Amino acid sequence: MIQLNVNGQQRIVGDDVEGDTPLLWVLRDHLGLVGAKYGCGIGACGACTVHVDGKAVRSCTLPVSQLAGKKITTIEGLAQNGKLHPLQQAWIDADVPQCGYCQAGQIMNAAALLNDKPKPSEADIHTAMTGNMCRCACYTRIRTAIQTAANPEETHRG
Amino acid sequence: MVEMSKFAQSDAYVASLIREVENLPPAMHAMGRRGFLKLSTLGGAGLVLAFHLPSGKAAAAEAPKVINAFVRISPDNVVTVYSKGPEIGQGIKTAFGLIIAEELDADWKTVMVEQARVNPKVYGNQSAGGSTSIPRGWDQLRQAGAGAKAMLIAAAAKSWGVPASECMAQDSAVRHKTSGKSATYGELADAAAKMPVPDVATLKLKTRAEYRLLGKRYSGVDNAKVVTGQPLFGIDVQVPGMVYANYTKCPAVGGKVKNYNREALMKMPGVIDVFAIEGNGKPVEVMPGVAIIANSTWAAFKAKNALKVEWDESGASKDSSSVAAARAKEIALKFPENPSVNLGNVDAAFAKAAHVVDAYYDYSFVSHAPLEPMNSTAWWHDGVMEIWSPTQAANNALPMVADLVGVPEDNVIVHQMRCGGGFGRRLMNDYMVEAVAIALKLKTPVKLQWKREDDFAHDFYRPGGFHQLKGAVDKNGELDAWQEHFITYTTDGKTEVAGGNFSGNLPNTTLAPNVRRATSMMPLMTPTGPWRGPRDNAQVFVNQSFMHELSTAAGRDHVQFLLDVVNRDVPELRLKPGPNINFNKNRASGVIKLCAEKAGWGKKRPKGTGLGIAWAFSYGGHVAEAVELSVDDKKHITVHKMIVVADVGPVINLSGAENQAQGGAIDGLSTAMGLEISMEEGRIQQANFGNYPVLRIRSAPPVEVHFIQSDFTPTGLGEPGLPPLAGALGNAIFAATGVRVRSMPLSKLGYTI
Numbered sequence: 002m003i004q005l006n007v008n009g010q011q012r013i014v015g016d017d018v019e020g021d022t023p024l025l026w027v028l029r030d031h032l033g034l035v036g037a038k039y040g041c042g043i044g045a046c047g048a049c050t051v052h053v054d055g056k057a058v059r060s061c062t063l064p065v066s067q068l069a070g071k072k073i074t075t076i077e078g079l080a081q082n083g084k085l086h087p088l089q090q091a092w093i094d095a096d097v098p099q100c101g102y103c104q105a106g107q108i109m110n111a112a113a114l115l116n117d118k119p120k121p122s123e124a125d126i127h128t129a130m131t132g133n134m135c136r137c138a139c140y141t142r143i144r145t146a147i148q149t150a151a152n153p154e155e156t157h158r159g
Numbered sequence: 160m161v162e163m164s165k166f167a168q169s170d171a172y173v174a175s176l177i178r179e180v181e182n183l184p185p186a187m188h189a190m191g192r193r194g195f196l197k198l199s200t201l202g203g204a205g206l207v208l209a210f211h212l213p214s215g216k217a218a219a220a221e222a223p224k225v226i227n228a229f230v231r232i233s234p235d236n237v238v239t240v241y242s243k244g245p246e247i248g249q250g251i252k253t254a255f256g257l258i259i260a261e262e263l264d265a266d267w268k269t270v271m272v273e274q275a276r277v278n279p280k281v282y283g284n285q286s287a288g289g290s291t292s293i294p295r296g297w298d299q300l301r302q303a304g305a306g307a308k309a310m311l312i313a314a315a316a317k318s319w320g321v322p323a324s325e326c327m328a329q330d331s332a333v334r335h336k337t338s339g340k341s342a343t344y345g346e347l348a349d350a351a352a353k354m355p356v357p358d359v360a361t362l363k364l365k366t367r368a369e370y371r372l373l374g375k376r377y378s379g380v381d382n383a384k385v386v387t388g389q390p391l392f393g394i395d396v397q398v399p400g401m402v403y404a405n406y407t408k409c410p411a412v413g414g415k416v417k418n419y420n421r422e423a424l425m426k427m428p429g430v431i432d433v434f435a436i437e438g439n440g441k442p443v444e445v446m447p448g449v450a451i452i453a454n455s456t457w458a459a460f461k462a463k464n465a466l467k468v469e470w471d472e473s474g475a476s477k478d479s480s481s482v483a484a485a486r487a488k489e490i491a492l493k494f495p496e497n498p499s500v501n502l503g504n505v506d507a508a509f510a511k512a513a514h515v516v517d518a519y520y521d522y523s524f525v526s527h528a529p530l531e532p533m534n535s536t537a538w539w540h541d542g543v544m545e546i547w548s549p550t551q552a553a554n555n556a557l558p559m560v561a562d563l564v565g566v567p568e569d570n571v572i573v574h575q576m577r578c579g580g581g582f583g584r585r586l587m588n589d590y591m592v593e594a595v596a597i598a599l600k601l602k603t604p605v606k607l608q609w610k611r612e613d614d615f616a617h618d619f620y621r622p623g624g625f626h627q628l629k630g631a632v633d634k635n636g637e638l639d640a641w642q643e644h645f646i647t648y649t650t651d652g653k654t655e656v657a658g659g660n661f662s663g664n665l666p667n668t669t670l671a672p673n674v675r676r677a678t679s680m681m682p683l684m685t686p687t688g689p690w691r692g693p694r695d696n697a698q699v700f701v702n703q704s705f706m707h708e709l710s711t712a713a714g715r716d717h718v719q720f721l722l723d724v725v726n727r728d729v730p731e732l733r734l735k736p737g738p739n740i741n742f743n744k745n746r747a748s749g750v751i752k753l754c755a756e757k758a759g760w761g762k763k764r765p766k767g768t769g770l771g772i773a774w775a776f777s778y779g780g781h782v783a784e785a786v787e788l789s790v791d792d793k794k795h796i797t798v799h800k801m802i803v804v805a806d807v808g809p810v811i812n813l814s815g816a817e818n819q820a821q822g823g824a825i826d827g828l829s830t831a832m833g834l835e836i837s838m839e840e841g842r843i844q845q846a847n848f849g850n851y852p853v854l855r856i857r858s859a860p861p862v863e864v865h866f867i868q869s870d871f872t873p874t875g876l877g878e879p880g881l882p883p884l885a886g887a888l889g890n891a892i893f894a895a896t897g898v899r900v901r902s903m904p905l906s907k908l909g910y911t912i
Contacts, residue, residue, distance in 0.1 A: 017454065019428055019461075026457040030403070035395040036388015038579070040530045041611045042460075045848040048530055076388035089386040096378040096814040099822055100248025101385035101392075102530045102579030108386060127857035134848065136530045136580045137248050138825035139818065140859035 003069050007032060008078025020066030024058075025049045027065045028075060036076035036105045040134070047133030050106035051075045057113035059132075076105035079112060087150040088112055095146040099137035107133045111147050120151055230259055230307050236331055236345030238265045241275040243282040244292050245551050246381070247581030249877040250815035251292045253380045255300060257811055261372045262304025262365060265344070266331040272380045277573040279554040285575070286552035288586050288689065290778040290875025293811065297873055305362040307351075314350035315342050329371075367809050367870055374868070376814035381577065393549030393576035394608070396536045401604035402431055403459045404597050407466055408448040410616055411841030412684055414475035415447045419468045424451065427465065429458025436596050442619070442686040444559055444592045452601065456608050463610065476684035476841030480623070483681055484521070487625035487646040491519060494627075494644050495677040500666065502731050503673030508640035512631035514712040520701040522903040523835035524623040526615055527690055528851060531579020533590035533609040537598035543570045544595055545604075549578040551585035559588065560595050582826075583689040587619050612846050619688030620836050622648055622659035626701045631673075632713040638706075638724050640673035648683035655680060656687040662694040665702050667742050668776050670727035685838055691826065695777040695882035700831065700903060703773035703886030708899065717890070718755045718772060722748055725774075746781040746806045749867050750774060754783035754804040757865060767791065768799075769894025773886030779874030781806040784824060784883040786891040794910045796892070798828065798860040803880060808873035810866050816876050821862040823880020829854030831885035833906040858912045 003014040005027075012032055028034040028051070037060050040048030044059035051060045052074040079086045085093075088108050098104050107130070114121055114129040121129070126147050135143065148155075231239040240259045246252045256272035259265070277285055284295065308328050315333035316323040319340050326335050331344045344351075367374075384391055409415070416435045424433045432452040438445035449468055453459035509515055535548040544564045550556060553573045561568040578585055594607035609617075624647050631640035647659040654660070661676060690696060710720035725747040751774050755761075758770055767789050774783035785802040803820040810816045833852045837844045845851045889900045892910075902908060 017429070019457070021461075022455070022457045026455060030455045030457070033397065034388070035390050035397075038392075038530070039394065039456075039532065039608075039611075041848050043611075043847055043849065046530065076386075080387060085386070092386045093378050093382045096376070096382065096818065098248075098379055098382055098385045099250065099818055100530070100578060100580045101379075101381065102248075104385050105388045131855045131857050134530065134853050134855060136528060136582075136826075136853060138822040138829065138854070138859065140825060140856040141821055141862055142818065143856060 003065055005065070005068055005073060006071065007034070007073045008075060014065060018065065021064045023061050024051065024063045024065050024068060024073070025060040028060065034075050034077050038102055038105060040103070046103070047110060048103050048106040050109040050133065052109060052113060055113065055116060057110045076109055079108065086112060087153065088115070088146065091146040091150040095142045095149060097139050097142040097146050099139055103133060103135045107135065107143055111143075111150075114147070115151055121147065230263065230303050232307065232311075232344050232348040232351070234345045234348055236343045237269050237271055238263065238331065238344065239271045239273055242272050243275040243285055244296070245285070245287045245553065245575050245578060245581075246274070247287050247551055247578040247585065249287065249292070249819060249875070250379060250812060251287065253377055253815055254293060254811045255296060256380060257372055257377060258296065258300040259304040261370055262301045263308045264328040264330070264371070265304070267372055267377070269331060274575060277553040277557070277575050279557070285554045286586065287581065288551055288583065289693075290780065290878040293873050293875045294779060301364050302359055302362060305364055306357055306359065309357045309362060310351040310354040311344055311347045313354045314347045317354075318342075318350060367868070374810050374813060377812045378814065391577040392531055392579050393536070393547060394531055394534050394579065396547040396576060396606065398536055398538060398547070398604040401536065401538075401606055402452050402454060402601065403456045404450055404452050404594070404605050404607045405459045405463050405610065405613070406436075406448050406450050406593050406597065406607060407463060407468060408446050408617055409468075409470045409472065409475055410843070411470075411472055411475040411477070412442060412446065412617070412686060413841075414470040414472045416449060417469040417471045419449050419466060424462045424465060427458070427462050429454045430462050433462070434600065438596070439563070443587050443589055444563070445589070445596045450597045452597070452605065459608070460610060472841075476838070478683055478685045478838045478841050480524070480837035480839065486681055487521070488519070490646050490679045490681070491625060491627040491644060494642070495679055498675045498677040499661070500674055500676040502675070502729075503640070505640045505642050505673045505675040508631050508633070508673040509629065511633070512639060513634040514632040514709070515629065516705070516708050516712050517629050518705055518708055518901055520626045520628065520704065520901045522623055522697045522700065524620045524685075524837065525690060525830055525834045526618045526620055526836050526845070526851065527582040527584035528614065528853065529578065529580025529582055529584050532611050532614045534607060535591040535594035536604060536606040537591075537594040538604035539564070539598045539601070542566060543572060544598065545572040546591060546595065547574045547576055548588070548591045548594070549576045549585060550588055550591060551578065551581045551583070552588065555586075556588035556591050559592050563592060563595055564599060582691045583693065584618060586689060589617075611848070615836075615845050615847065615851065616843050618836075619657070619686045621690035621696060622656050622683070622687040624659060624697060628701070628705050630705060630709045632709050632715075636713045636715045636720070638671045638709060638720070638727070641669055641671040642675045644677050644679065646679045646681065648687070649680035650683055652682070656683055658687050658689050658693050660694065662698045664695055664742070664776050665698055667732055668725060668747065669702060670724050670729045670732055672727075672729055674732075684841065691823070692777055692878040692882045695775055695878070696830070697903070699773065699775045699777065699882035700885035700889065703775070703883065704889045704899070704901065707771075707886075707890045707893065711893070716761075718751060718760055721751050721772075721774065725751070742776045743781070746867070746869070746871075747774065747776060750781045750783040750804045750806050753865060753867060754785050754802055757804065757863065758785035758787065758802050767895055769891045769896070771887040771889065771891030771894055773883040773890060775879065775882040777882045778878035779807070780876065780879030782879045782883055784887045786884070786887040788888070788891045788895060790892060790895045796832075796910055796912045798858075798912065801828070801860050801862045801884070802865070803862060804865045804867065805876065805880065806867040806869060807876055807879070808871040809868050811873060813866075816866065817864045819876035820864045820880040823876070823878075824862050824884050825854060825859050827881040827884025828888060828912075831888055831903050831905060832910065832912045833904050835904050835907070854912070
């Protein structure tokens, strides 16, 4: 039995879940949180990105046994007190998604970036976001949305 | 050879999908009179309108089975639109809603768009491919909105005792112009439902100048759910009591299961069952394999990793990319004696030409690789096969599933789920039919989840190809002759593989008076299929690069050369008049000219920097693209800017359209630069994104998008934004370095980005 802290709630993972199960599948199959997505299973695409103790991690390769006592935040827990995270709002305002499948991972990764660097340069964005693939190639809008969220007083295009 | 014939059947099915797209009637106005059917109210009060295609007579008397779309207005003033087609990232759910809301004069803020159920008897075609959703839906949905509005106005006029002509509609309300009386659609819905259904012929649709909604920017209707991680996609489906499955097929397509280590796997934690499925030998349905059933996705994955199968590969693919590439070069040495096109006198043109150029081009197979790996959930219960699937073509799956299960199609229920990318991959429903084959052996719902590695190993790939070209420019600098030998593949020995025949678009836009084309085919078992911008995605690269070789050889300005070619009158290549989404030289000239202007064509650029331009008529759209880049001495490419100029008629949602254009261009860059699927001993050599390097954000340049809007029937943007990019890229590299690239991906030539 493993006790997890997910989005501020204590969640119990039963003995039917093997300790080597990646966090991604615990979230999706056992806790009903399907926002983090399966894309590659090897940490190469970023669709499964969540936060563990505030850091962006690839949940598809992270065994759940290592997570007891850690603070896990998923896309479902990013909004606070019913208010969307600035990145979520910027994503809607810039109409970033095409298929939308990678976007939870993109947003979670970007949120960790803004935690570290509230005013990232374009180079910072490229370095931080390079592990997150968007097959529809919404990249120009992802850049715009991150810059908008980081600098709400300015306007951004393209 | 039994297997081979089934392969050919599958290939014919895939080819038929492409043909269906090509044969789409270009002007949907010509569909004839459509009538409305008023339905009894569904689950409560309000106006529910359905629209149907009458078969010719007694339209209003027909049963609702021919209904193909719905608008619903409920008493709380919410307008609900049922989007009949699949959302695969092309933004159709938003666009469909906007088209109806425009003619309905609905308040967009209160319009809900819901996914329609799958029932082709009710909705007609429910697939998404070939950028056809918009042209197919355009008249139908506008009439839906206008018809509902007419009934709402009639209801208001009646209750106020005024002529309908004195009433107007705006923002989901009807207003009497002189008295100022007003009522919301919600208030009018019940009365409107009792009004006579208007004849479609009496409906006056808006002109472009009258649009209030269309052409502006809208955020996608599902974006709030996307950014908060709500369940939307096929992979998100959870049905109470369901179990989890995966399915392992022979890595060389066509291999059969001989033995597998069932006992060892059955001892693994969470494993419920392991069994082999013989399948029906069709790659688009069920190929032989081993199913693992477990109590979680991870338990099923772990068992799959431990699965050992002994395959019978006697009938399996031995395809080899390296052997094919060598063979194609030999075949290219001799032009076939049976050309498929032989216009004018190519040999005479070459003999008197001022400039003759020969070139050999090739490009790789590529995988669709949508980010959501294939999956489907199926539940065999009460004589019904119920399925939840992220599919681009659910209606095509119905007969396959019904046949496999042995029930009428009415006993097959498909819930079409949002797709995590399509790109043509989900026009094939193999993963859905596999889930059905597995569900038949279980008493519970089951979710089949492919691993990413399964996706790479079992796709319907864009076929690679080889083109030997010879072209001539006459003493006036005009394109005079075009000879093209296309070396491609065949599965049945008779016709080209799906996606591997000559593009239907290029022959009518490569306007030379002397043209000779021929095809040679090499055997292939690896399944192929439509991939974003089928055929154009690679052949436009060849066409537009070679066009640049010719203009360069002749010392011509390339943009003027392109304009001369598209405006050439070659009567034999002229398309039949009438259909307004067909090739139009004015639209072609328009996008080429504007693209050149926006890109700063003719401007002097620093050494090592170059501008390339290319264009395509593809899937109804006229699109020109420009790439400005620098290349360093290590062949590293920095793309400074890309420009897309598209004429797809009137734009529905400017934001969505721009997103498609940008995505198409960057996908074109990504694919041209670094993507390749290769096979040896029938096995696909790429297993995951580690060796299939889809372009990342740091290499994604800014993409400037311009639309030339017109009153032509609007066409889609999923396909046509991609094809011109690779040609523009190659031409830009030539402009920067003087080196011609004649092979995709460019990474094999040593280029990086």
